[in-house]
Amino acid sequence: MNTTPRIVVLGAGYAGMMTTKKLMKYLSPEEAEIVLVNKHNYHYQTTWLHEVAAGTINQNQVRIMIRDIISPNRVRLIYDTVEEIVTDEKIVKLENSEIPYDYLVISLGFETNTFGIKGMDEHAFFIESFDQCQLIREHIEYQFANYKNHPEADESSLTILVGGGGFTGIEFIGELVERIPNLCRKYDIERKKAKIINVEAAPSILPSFDPDLVQYAKKSLQDRGAEIMEGTRIQECTEEGFIVGDNNELIKAGTIVWTGGVTGNSVLGKSGFELTKGKVTVNGDLRAPGYENVFILGDCAWVMNKEDNRPYPPTAQAAMQHAITCAKNIRALLHNGTLEEFTFHDKGTVASLGVTDGMGTVFNGKKLYGKTAAAMKKVVDDRYLFLLGGPHLLLKKGKIRPF
Amino acid sequence: MNTTPRIVVLGAGYAGMMTTKKLMKYLSPEEAEIVLVNKHNYHYQTTWLHEVAAGTINQNQVRIMIRDIISPNRVRLIYDTVEEIVTDEKIVKLENSEIPYDYLVISLGFETNTFGIKGMDEHAFFIESFDQCQLIREHIEYQFANYKNHPEADESSLTILVGGGGFTGIEFIGELVERIPNLCRKYDIERKKAKIINVEAAPSILPSFDPDLVQYAKKSLQDRGAEIMEGTRIQECTEEGFIVGDNNELIKAGTIVWTGGVTGNSVLGKSGFELTKGKVTVNGDLRAPGYENVFILGDCAWVMNKEDNRPYPPTAQAAMQHAITCAKNIRALLHNGTLEEFTFHDKGTVASLGVTDGMGTVFNGKKLYGKTAAAMKKVVDDRYLFLLGGPHLLLKKGKIRPF
Known part of the structure; x- marks a missing residue:
C-alpha cells in the first residue's frame, strides 16, 4: 500500500x-x-506570446518541452x-x-475577459494560447498576401486593430510596428496602407506605469506609425471591426485582436x-x-x-x-x-516596444528607456529561463546569445 | 526629329x-x-513559381529587379x-x-486554361503569378494554423488538391511532399492527417515523359505520402473540392490548385x-x-x-x-x-521532385534520376541566370552556391 x-x-x-x-x-x-x-506536452512563455502573434520571434524559442525540464522519473506527467x-x-x-x-x-x-463587449468573443482573436497566436500571425500575413493578389480588395483589410492598451496590448503594438513594414516590403504594399490602431477606453494607455514612461512609449509607437486612441470606448465588435465612441464610429480592420482583460x-x-x-x-x-x-x-x-x-x-x-x-x-x-x-x-517592470526599444523601471525604481530597457527586458526573460532550466535551457532558448 | x-x-x-x-x-x-x-518592375522565374506556392523557396530568390539586368540608360522601361x-x-x-x-x-x-470545368475559375488557385503563388503559400499555412486552433475543424481542411498531372502539377507535388511534413511539425499535426492529392484525367501523369521516368516520379511522390489519381476526370470544382469520376465522388480539400492547362x-x-x-x-x-x-x-x-x-x-x-x-x-x-x-x-528536360529528387533526360536522351537529376535541374536553373545576368546574378540568385 x-x-x-x-x-x-x-x-x-x-x-x-x-x-x-x-x-x-x-x-x-x-x-x-x-x-x-x-x-499540452510543452510549456510556453506566456509573456512572449505577443511576439508569436506578431510573427517577430521563431515560435520554437517560445515553447519548451516539459520533459526537457521536469524529469518524468521524478514527476508523473499527465497531458x-x-x-x-x-x-x-x-x-x-x-x-x-x-x-x-x-x-x-x-x-x-x-x-x-471581454467584459461582455458585444461580439468580441465571436470576432476578435485573443493573445491567449500558443496555437491561437500562431493563427493570429498567419491571419495577418494572409491579409497581405490576399490584398496583393486582389487589387480591388478593401485597404482596411490590412488594418490591425488592437483592443486594450495594457501591457500585452502595447507590447503587441511594439512588435507590430516592426513586423508590418517587413510585410509591406515582402508584398510590395505601401507602408501607409497598413494601419496599426490601438484602442483604449481609459484616459491613458498603460495605467499602472509612470507618466514619463507612458509618454515615451506612446511617442515611440506613434513615430513608427501606430495610432493610439485613448479614452475611446469600444461599444461593439463586429466582423468588420470596432464600433467606438459616442458617435458609434466604425473602425474597419482585417485583423481584430482583443487584449483588454x-x-x-x-x-x-x-x-x-x-x-x-x-x-x-x-x-x-x-x-x-x-x-x-x-x-x-x-x-x-x-x-x-x-x-x-x-x-x-x-x-x-x-x-x-x-x-x-x-x-x-x-x-x-x-x-x-x-x-x-x-x-x-518587486524587481521592476520593463515593457518591450519591439526588439530594440522599451521602457520601464528596475530595482530601485530607476527608469529605463530605449535600447537599455530593451536589453534589460531580454535579461529578465533570460533570467527566467535560467531559473527554470539552468544554463542549458538559457543557451537553447535565450534571447541574448553569448556567441 | x-x-x-x-x-x-x-x-x-x-x-x-x-x-x-x-x-x-x-x-x-x-x-x-x-x-x-x-x-511589374521585376522579372520572376515562372518555372520556380511552384516553389513559391509550396513555400519551399525564399521568394526573393525568385524575383529579379528588371533594372538590375536591363540598363535603363539603353532601354526605356515602362511598368x-x-x-x-x-x-x-x-x-x-x-x-x-x-x-x-x-x-x-x-x-x-x-x-x-480551365477548359471550361465548372467552378474552377471561382474556387481554385492557379500557379500563375508571383502574387498568387504567395497567396497559395499563405493559404496553405493558414489552414494548418486554423486547424490547430480549432480542434473541431474538418480534417479535410488540411488536404491539398492539385488538379493536373503535367509538369507544373507534378513539380508542385514534389515541393509539397517536402513542405507539408514541416508544417505538420510546426503545428503538431499528425502527418497522415494532411493529404496531398493529384488528379489527372489522362491515363498517366506527365504524358510527354518516358514511361520509366514517369514510374520513377510516381513512386518517389507516393513514397513520400502523395496520392496520384490518374485517369480521373474532374467534373466540377466547388468551394469544398473536386467532384470526380463517373460516380461524382467529392474529394474535399482546404486548398485547391489547378495546374491542368x-x-x-x-x-x-x-x-x-x-x-x-x-x-x-x-x-x-x-x-x-x-x-x-x-x-x-x-x-x-x-x-x-x-x-x-x-x-x-x-x-x-x-x-x-x-x-x-x-x-x-x-x-x-x-x-x-x-x-x-x-x-x-533540345537540351533535354529535367523535372524536380523536391529539393533532392528529380528525373528527366539530357542532351543525348540519357535518363537521369534522383540526386543527379535534382542537381542537373539546379544547373539548368542556374544556367539561365548566367545567360540573363552573368556571374553576378548567378551568385545572387543561383540555386547552387560555390561557397
Whole structure:
C-alpha cells in the first residue's frame, strides 16, 4: 500500500513549472509523489506570446518541452485538460481520467475577459494560447498576401486593430510596428496602407506605469506609425471591426485582436471556489480560504498586499515568487512546520516596444528607456529561463546569445 | 526629329528579357530605340513559381529587379499593363498610356486554361503569378494554423488538391511532399492527417515523359505520402473540392490548385490575331502571319516543328531560344538582311521532385534520376541566370552556391 502523499500541480505555466521544480528540490520521492497535469506536452512563455502573434520571434524559442525540464522519473506527467476539481472527494476530473490528490496546486492561468463587449468573443482573436497566436500571425500575413493578389480588395483589410492598451496590448503594438513594414516590403504594399490602431477606453494607455514612461512609449509607437486612441470606448465588435465612441464610429480592420482583460481559469468557478472578478482571493500563505490543502497561484489568484490592502499585480514575476512560497508551504505542511506568508519582491517592470526599444523601471525604481530597457527586458526573460532550466535551457532558448 | 526605329518588347518573362538582352547586344542606340513594357518592375522565374506556392523557396530568390539586368540608360522601361495592340496604327494601348512601335515583340506569357470545368475559375488557385503563388503559400499555412486552433475543424481542411498531372502539377507535388511534413511539425499535426492529392484525367501523369521516368516520379511522390489519381476526370470544382469520376465522388480539400492547362495571353485575341487554342501559330521566322513587323514568342506562340508538323513544347528553354532568333531577325529587318528560320535545340528536360529528387533526360536522351537529376535541374536553373545576368546574378540568385 502506497501511503506517500500525492501533490498534484495543475497547469505548467510560470507558477506551475516553478512550483514543480521547487518541490522536486525540496522533497525526496519518499516524502511525496508529485504529479504535473497540463493540456499540452510543452510549456510556453506566456509573456512572449505577443511576439508569436506578431510573427517577430521563431515560435520554437517560445515553447519548451516539459520533459526537457521536469524529469518524468521524478514527476508523473499527465497531458490532459482539467475539467473540474471535486474538493470534497479530493479528486481532479480530467477529460480522459481523474486523479486523487492530497495536496493540490491550482496554477491554471488566465482566460481572456471581454467584459461582455458585444461580439468580441465571436470576432476578435485573443493573445491567449500558443496555437491561437500562431493563427493570429498567419491571419495577418494572409491579409497581405490576399490584398496583393486582389487589387480591388478593401485597404482596411490590412488594418490591425488592437483592443486594450495594457501591457500585452502595447507590447503587441511594439512588435507590430516592426513586423508590418517587413510585410509591406515582402508584398510590395505601401507602408501607409497598413494601419496599426490601438484602442483604449481609459484616459491613458498603460495605467499602472509612470507618466514619463507612458509618454515615451506612446511617442515611440506613434513615430513608427501606430495610432493610439485613448479614452475611446469600444461599444461593439463586429466582423468588420470596432464600433467606438459616442458617435458609434466604425473602425474597419482585417485583423481584430482583443487584449483588454483577463480573468482566472473558469475551472475555479465550476469547482465551487468563491470568486472575486473571476479569481480567488487567497490567504497570505496562498491557500484557498477554507481549504487546508489547496493552493492557488498565478493568474488564478488575487494575492493581497497587506500594506495597502490591494492585490499585487498579476505578473509572471509574481507567479514565480508564488511558486517558491507555495513549495515551501507544502513542505511545511508535510513536516508539520509553520507556513510562511507571501511577500512580493518587486524587481521592476520593463515593457518591450519591439526588439530594440522599451521602457520601464528596475530595482530601485530607476527608469529605463530605449535600447537599455530593451536589453534589460531580454535579461529578465533570460533570467527566467535560467531559473527554470539552468544554463542549458538559457543557451537553447535565450534571447541574448553569448556567441 | 527622331527617326530611329523603335522596337517595343511586351512582357519581361523568359522570352522578353532575353530578347531585350540580345537586342542590346546586337544593336547600337543609333540603330534602334528599345522599349520594354512589363506589368511589374521585376522579372520572376515562372518555372520556380511552384516553389513559391509550396513555400519551399525564399521568394526573393525568385524575383529579379528588371533594372538590375536591363540598363535603363539603353532601354526605356515602362511598368504598365498591356490592354490591346492596334496593329493598323502600330500602337500598343497600356492601362495608363499608349506607345507607338516600328517593331513589336509579343512575349506576354501564358494564362491559365480551365477548359471550361465548372467552378474552377471561382474556387481554385492557379500557379500563375508571383502574387498568387504567395497567396497559395499563405493559404496553405493558414489552414494548418486554423486547424490547430480549432480542434473541431474538418480534417479535410488540411488536404491539398492539385488538379493536373503535367509538369507544373507534378513539380508542385514534389515541393509539397517536402513542405507539408514541416508544417505538420510546426503545428503538431499528425502527418497522415494532411493529404496531398493529384488528379489527372489522362491515363498517366506527365504524358510527354518516358514511361520509366514517369514510374520513377510516381513512386518517389507516393513514397513520400502523395496520392496520384490518374485517369480521373474532374467534373466540377466547388468551394469544398473536386467532384470526380463517373460516380461524382467529392474529394474535399482546404486548398485547391489547378495546374491542368495554359493558353496564350488574352491580349492576343483582343487585338485580332488569329488563334489556335488561344495561341498564334507563327511563321518559321517567328513573325505573326500577315505582319512584317510583329514577332510572337514564348507561351503566346505555337512554333511548328517542320519535321513532324507538330508544335515544339512550350518551355522556358524554347522561349529563350525564340528570343535569340527574334533578336537576330529584327536586326536582319533593320539591315534588309535575310531572316532565319527557328530551329529548336533540345537540351533535354529535367523535372524536380523536391529539393533532392528529380528525373528527366539530357542532351543525348540519357535518363537521369534522383540526386543527379535534382542537381542537373539546379544547373539548368542556374544556367539561365548566367545567360540573363552573368556571374553576378548567378551568385545572387543561383540555386547552387560555390561557397
